Amino acid sequence: MNKFIPLAIFCAIAIALYVGLSLNPSNIPSVLINDPVPEFALPAVGGEEGGFSSADLAAEDGVVLVNFFASWCMPCYVEHPFLMELKKRGYKIYGVAYKDKSWDTNGFIKERGNPYYKLAADNKGRVAIDFGVYGVPETYVIKNGIIRYKHAGPIQEMDFEDKVIPIIESVDK
Amino acid sequence: MRGLISLLIFIGLSFSAYAIGVDEMPLKDPAQEARAQGIMKQLRCLVCQNESIVDSGADLAKDLRIIVRERITQGDTDEQVLAFMTSRYGDWVLLKPPFEGATIILWFSPILLLLIGFYIIYRNYSKRKPLGEVAPLTPEEERRLNSLLNEGAEK
Numbered sequence: 001m002n003k004f005i006p007l008a009i010f011c012a013i014a015i016a017l018y019v020g021l022s023l024n025p026s027n028i029p030s031v032l033i034n035d036p037v038p039e040f041a042l043p044a045v046g047g048e049e050g051g052f053s054s055a056d057l058a059a060e061d062g063v064v065l066v067n068f069f070a071s072w073c074m075p076c077y078v079e080h081p082f083l084m085e086l087k088k089r090g091y092k093i094y095g096v097a098y099k100d101k102s103w104d105t106n107g108f109i110k111e112r113g114n115p116y117y118k119l120a121a122d123n124k125g126r127v128a129i130d131f132g133v134y135g136v137p138e139t140y141v142i143k144n145g146i147i148r149y150k151h152a153g154p155i156q157e158m159d160f161e162d163k164v165i166p167i168i169e170s171v172d173k
Numbered sequence: 174m175r176g177l178i179s180l181l182i183f184i185g186l187s188f189s190a191y192a193i194g195v196d197e198m199p200l201k202d203p204a205q206e207a208r209a210q211g212i213m214k215q216l217r218c219l220v221c222q223n224e225s226i227v228d229s230g231a232d233l234a235k236d237l238r239i240i241v242r243e244r245i246t247q248g249d250t251d252e253q254v255l256a257f258m259t260s261r262y263g264d265w266v267l268l269k270p271p272f273e274g275a276t277i278i279l280w281f282s283p284i285l286l287l288l289i290g291f292y293i294i295y296r297n298y299s300k301r302k303p304l305g306e307v308a309p310l311t312p313e314e315e316r317r318l319n320s321l322l323n324e325g326a327e328k
Contacts, residue, residue, distance in 0.1 A: 028219065031263040099232070125236055132261040134219035134233060 030132050030150040037066075037145055038130035042120035046102030051120030052094055058145030063168045064092045066140040067116070067155075068128055070100040071108035073136045079154035083115035086160070092117040098136045099125045143171045197239055200246060209242050212254050216241070217268050225268055 032038075037054045044050035057064065067083065069076040083093060095116035097105040102121060109119070122128050131140065134152070141149035141164055149167045151159055200206040210227065216237060218229035226234040226241075237258070244254045258266045270276045310318065 025222065028265050029263065031260065125233075129233075129236060129240065129261060132263075134262065 027152060028134060030147070032132055032147045033149065035147055037140075037142060037147055038127070040127040040130060042096065042122055042127055045097055045100075045105045045119055045121045052118045054145065056118070057094065057142055060092070060142070060144070062092070063141060063143045063148075063171065064094060064117075066094045066096065066131075066142055067137060068096045068098045068122075068131070068133050068139075069137045070098045071104040072100065073098075075154040076137045077112075079137050079156070080112050080115065082154075082156055082160070084113050085157075087115040087117075095119040096127065097121045098128050098133070099123065141167055141171075197235065197242070200242055205245050206242075208251060209238075209245050212241050212245075212251055213238055215255065215268055216258055217266050219262060219266065 037057050039054045041053035041055075042051040057066070065086070069079070086093060093116050095118070097119065100121065100123075105119075105121065109116075125133075128136075131138075131147075132150070137154055139151045139155045140147055141151075148171050149164060151163065155164075200209060213227040214225050216226045218224045218226045218231055218234040218237075220231040220233050221229050224234075226237050240257070241254055244257060249257070255267065264271055264276075270279060272280060
């Protein structure tokens with residue numbers, strides 16, 4: 001019987017390490033899941049009015065996405081074609097340009113296409129901090145003003161199918 | 174003496190190292206600034222992960238430093254500033270995890286492992302059998318021993 005104790009300890013450590021090491025340390029879970037979106041009102045890119053606010057998100061009936069991005073962010077370029085694809089599939093994406101110069105944001109949109117239903121600028125990055133953003137791009141799934149899911153990093157077809165669609169299906173009833 | 178002088182020179186030259194974390198506007202009230210620095214040391218930089226926001230050069234860390242100072246001037250207590258951060262970034266933003274249900278294993282595992290170690294040592298010691306009487310060498314063994322010893326001495 002005693003012979004099996006080291007084996008049992010080895011198995012316990014192996015399982016713990018297998019689980020522990022397969023976690024992605026750069027993936028920080030959001031504490032705002034199932035909380036209402038933080039209150040904010042952001043101006044349009046390069047302007048004063050015409051952006052959007054937390055009230056706009058709360059007034060939405062279906063599921064919407066909020067995407068934090070910047071023209072200086074390389075992964076955002078990787079993500080952009082898939083956002084265009086999501087727009088084509090009928091998803092409403094609210095875009096927040098994070099600490100970006102308005103002409104750079106406009107250039108980015110003009111050159112590559114506008115996947116956003118509405119676009120606003122967070123010049124100081126304060127709204128992003130209220131959302132718990134720690135890097136761009138980040139995408140939030142929001143229903144009736146409640147945050148349901150957060151994806152950090154460029155969102156791709158696979159992430160969307162595996163993680164976002166099940167959440168959309170579970171909340172969009 | 175020369176060593177001491179050069180040490181002092183190097184310490185003098187390294188003042189720029191302290192400049193990190195005060196690149197924004199330090200608070201005018203030294204007591205408030207000390208509090209801000211104390212809080213910032215407890216907050217993890219979310220971009221570089223194992224640095225506090227005092228040490229980090231990341232943009233987000235800088236923004237968080239500004240927020241810490243802002244809230245302190247607005248009269249927040251240390252707890253309120255930390256709560257502001259954890260309500261956005263979770264307990265993860267604290268370099269020192271809080272003592273609560275989910276983190277009990279984390280806090281007690283070193284003690285637990287130490288106790289297991291002591292138990293193993295104790296068990297091994299108590300298992301060890303005392304050495305019995307040693308049987309005297311047989312004449313055959315004595316002869317072999319002597320020949321081996323002499324062999325070494327002759328060389």
